[in-house]
Amino acid sequence: MRPEHGMSNPDGRDSGCDRDGGVGLKSPAFRYVKPASLAETFGVLKSFGDEARLLAGGQSLLAALNMRLASPRVLVDINDLADLAGIRVSENAVTIGALTRHRTVERSPDIRRYLPLLYQAMPYVAHPAVRNRGTFGGSISFADPAAELPACCVALGAVFQLASETGVRSVPAREFFKGMYETALRPDEALVAADIPVIGRNYRSAFAELSLRHGDYAIVGLAGHAKYEDGALSDVRLVYFGVGSAPVFAEAASRILEGKTPSPGTVLAAQRELPRDLAPNDDAMYSAAVRMHWAGELLVKVVEQFSAKDEGNRE
Amino acid sequence: MSNEPNEWLDINLTVNGKAVSRRVSCRKHLTDFLREDLDLTGSHLGCEHGVCGACTVKLDGNIVRGCLLLAVQCNGARVETIEGMSESGELSDLQQAFHELNAFQCGFCTPAMLITASELCYGGHAVTRDDIRKHLSGNYCRCTGYQAIVDAVHATCIARGQGAVK
Numbered sequence: 001m002r003p004e005h006g007m008s009n010p011d012g013r014d015s016g017c018d019r020d021g022g023v024g025l026k027s028p029a030f031r032y033v034k035p036a037s038l039a040e041t042f043g044v045l046k047s048f049g050d051e052a053r054l055l056a057g058g059q060s061l062l063a064a065l066n067m068r069l070a071s072p073r074v075l076v077d078i079n080d081l082a083d084l085a086g087i088r089v090s091e092n093a094v095t096i097g098a099l100t101r102h103r104t105v106e107r108s109p110d111i112r113r114y115l116p117l118l119y120q121a122m123p124y125v126a127h128p129a130v131r132n133r134g135t136f137g138g139s140i141s142f143a144d145p146a147a148e149l150p151a152c153c154v155a156l157g158a159v160f161q162l163a164s165e166t167g168v169r170s171v172p173a174r175e176f177f178k179g180m181y182e183t184a185l186r187p188d189e190a191l192v193a194a195d196i197p198v199i200g201r202n203y204r205s206a207f208a209e210l211s212l213r214h215g216d217y218a219i220v221g222l223a224g225h226a227k228y229e230d231g232a233l234s235d236v237r238l239v240y241f242g243v244g245s246a247p248v249f250a251e252a253a254s255r256i257l258e259g260k261t262p263s264p265g266t267v268l269a270a271q272r273e274l275p276r277d278l279a280p281n282d283d284a285m286y287s288a289a290v291r292m293h294w295a296g297e298l299l300v301k302v303v304e305q306f307s308a309k310d311e312g313n314r315e
Numbered sequence: 316m317s318n319e320p321n322e323w324l325d326i327n328l329t330v331n332g333k334a335v336s337r338r339v340s341c342r343k344h345l346t347d348f349l350r351e352d353l354d355l356t357g358s359h360l361g362c363e364h365g366v367c368g369a370c371t372v373k374l375d376g377n378i379v380r381g382c383l384l385l386a387v388q389c390n391g392a393r394v395e396t397i398e399g400m401s402e403s404g405e406l407s408d409l410q411q412a413f414h415e416l417n418a419f420q421c422g423f424c425t426p427a428m429l430i431t432a433s434e435l436c437y438g439g440h441a442v443t444r445d446d447i448r449k450h451l452s453g454n455y456c457r458c459t460g461y462q463a464i465v466d467a468v469h470a471t472c473i474a475r476g477q478g479a480v481k
Contacts, residue, residue: 024360024363025362025363025364025382026342026347026363027342027344028342029322029340029341029342030322030341030342031320031321031322031341032320032321032322032324032341032385032387033318033319033320033321034387035318040318044320048320055388058383058384058385058388059365059380059383062344062365062382062383062384062385063364063365063382063383065342066344066363066364066382067364074320075320075341075385076320077385077387077388079388103377123449126453127368127452127453127454128378128431128434128450128453129368129371129378129379129380129431129453130365130380130383130453132374132377132378132379133374133377133379133380133383133384213452214448214449214452215449215452215453216452
């Protein structure tokens with residue numbers, strides 16, 4: 001993925017090789033601004049439209065810039081907008097500010113108690129040095145198809161608050177992720193928070209992921225949420241990531257688990273439904289068949305977790 | 316800072332305890348700034364897209380990837396590199412353990428490996444070998460096979476009264 005020497009930028013801007021024979025992954029030139037308020041941020045977005053990109057933790061965006069996968073003319077650094085950071089618990093929901101760092105979410109007792117799915121998923125979100133800097137809202141807005149948090153948000157029925165100069169609109173996670181790196185966000189909008197319902201009585205969360213190295217993006221991952229009462233599952237939500245262009249709610253597999261008692265037989269029945277839900281592609285590393293096989297293996301783990309005692313579940 | 320987007324900006328920060336003021340290109344990442352503008356070449360660049368971990372430094376006390384942070388974003392911040400952390404002596408027992416247990420060969424990953432490990436073995440809680448592997452998972456080493464690195468970090472944790480079984 002290294003750019004070749006002398007590779008020119010189509011729009012004639014600084015190529016980035018500013019030392020003789022300089023090699024490496026350097027971002028294209030851009031202009032940078034760090035607004036002091038959300039109002040100022042909207043002002044910049046209004047001026048530059050889709051030529052501007054918001055910079056939060058930058059753990060995906062700056063990598064994409066270095067690899068020349070993105071070349072915004074203006075980076076709008078929102079790290080001074082302290083109001084956008086923090087976790088608030090209300091009666092029915094936990095609100096996670098967009099600028100909340102992954103490390104804060106990972107270590108929050110409120111997240112552990114009220115959103116155990118996120119608590120289970122956080123150690124899989126990249127590596128410690130990335131989690132210190134990366135943000136919740138950044139991960140959601142970047143919408144990498146192999147990222148953990150978008151799938152968790154879909155499973156948990158999160159609602160995202162998208163703000164613009166004209167106001168705030170609420171978009172459910174299921175409608176937010178449109179495709180690979182594509183979301184419902186308009187160029188004049190910023191994701192400011194996620195409202196996530198607290199785990200209900202007798203609900204269980206489960207999480208499993210396969211990656212080459214702990215903390216890397218998933219080859220296949222599964223976020224699960226379900227009610228487990230009197231030995232039977234209901235309201236089952238199995239959401240895969242890494243197997244489509246966005247998080248995939250495995251409707252058929254989830255439906256077949258409704259009312260069932262977790263057992264090897266019910267898991268097998270759900271696995272048989274997966275080809276209706278998932279259509280992974282072949283890529284340079286893994287064939288579609290292999291990904292589908294692993295998706296089935298993760299299903300075993302997640303259903304086991306649904307019926308296991310304690311582990312990450314609220315009593 | 317200015318309200319208008321700029322390609323160059325003046326920044327003031329603290330690097331290894333010393334105040335630094337420079338004019339920087341906004342697209343320059345922290346590690347290039349440290350290496351090229353401040354001659355602090357102990358921070359290394361392997362992949363420059365956040366995968367290898369060789370550029371790890373501390374920003375306001377927390378480990379971060381220097382290649383995924385713009386120098387301009389460090390305006391007003393406190394940055395610590397392997398040079399500062401070596402001089403202060405805060406890593407000396409960990410460095411000694413790396414030396415004694417052969418936890419490095421070519422040394423390319425070592426500064427970042429030490430800084431990353433330091434966050435764990437000076438964290439004040441019990442640490443298992445599995446914790447160490449997970450914590451260091453974001454740092455590539457192409458020489459050692461990691462076993463000796465885990466040994467050295469674990470030995471340091473135990474010496475500091477933080478070792479846990481396995």
